[in-house]
Amino acid sequence: MIDSLQEFAGNFPDWLQWAGVLLVSAIPFVESYFGAVIGVAIGLHPVVAILVAVIGNVISMLAFVYGAGAIRDKATKNKEVEEKPKRQRLKRMFDKFGVPGVSLLGQTLLPSQITSSAMVGFGANRNVVAFWQVISIILWGVLFGVLATLGIELALR
Structure with missing residues (x-):
């Protein structure tokens, strides 16, 4: 799948390849x-590659956060949320790590779009979720961008 996405972004004209990276970075599980x-890998300057990957991921995540928030608001309007055993267990895990912990570590298991939507579904403030998710997206994007740059530089030696 990554090869196909790399080919997709690489097939854009050189001056527009950043847009291909932005688009693929908005896909859950691809992320920043x-x-x-x-x-x-397709030859963008590392700063440009990281920046557009972060922007694509952030745009997608924000759509999920605020979309999930709107859905939750409509679904729970004038209703009491029933706490099922499975939901209670997930809520305890969320309460243990909080928005920062889930945002920073959650991307090791699930995409930011899913973890952010889940946190909003648990009732977390969507602005706080968005803030911590943006920090997480930046950190993960920079880490992997730097590692990719170092790996490519080593391969060229």
């Missing part, structure tokens, strides 16, 4: 980390 790697 694989988007940055794809950008570096």
Whole structure:
């Protein structure tokens, strides 16, 4: 799949390849980390690759956060949310790590779009979720972009 996405972004004209990276980075499970790697691999300057990968991922995540928030608001309007056993267990895990912990570590298991939507579904403030998700997206994008750059530089030696 990553090869196909790399080919997709690489087939854009050179001056527009950043847009291909931005688009693929908005896809859940690709995120800023694989988007940055794809950008570096197709020859974008690492700073550009990381920046557009982060922007693509952030745009997608924000759509999920505020979309999930709107859905939750409509679904719970004038209703009491029933706490099922499975939901209670997930809520306890969320309460243990909080928005920062889930945002920073959640991307090791699930895409930012899913973890952010889940946190909003648990009732977390969507602005706080968005803030911590943006920080996480930046950190993961920079980490993987730098690693990709170092890996490519080592391979060229």
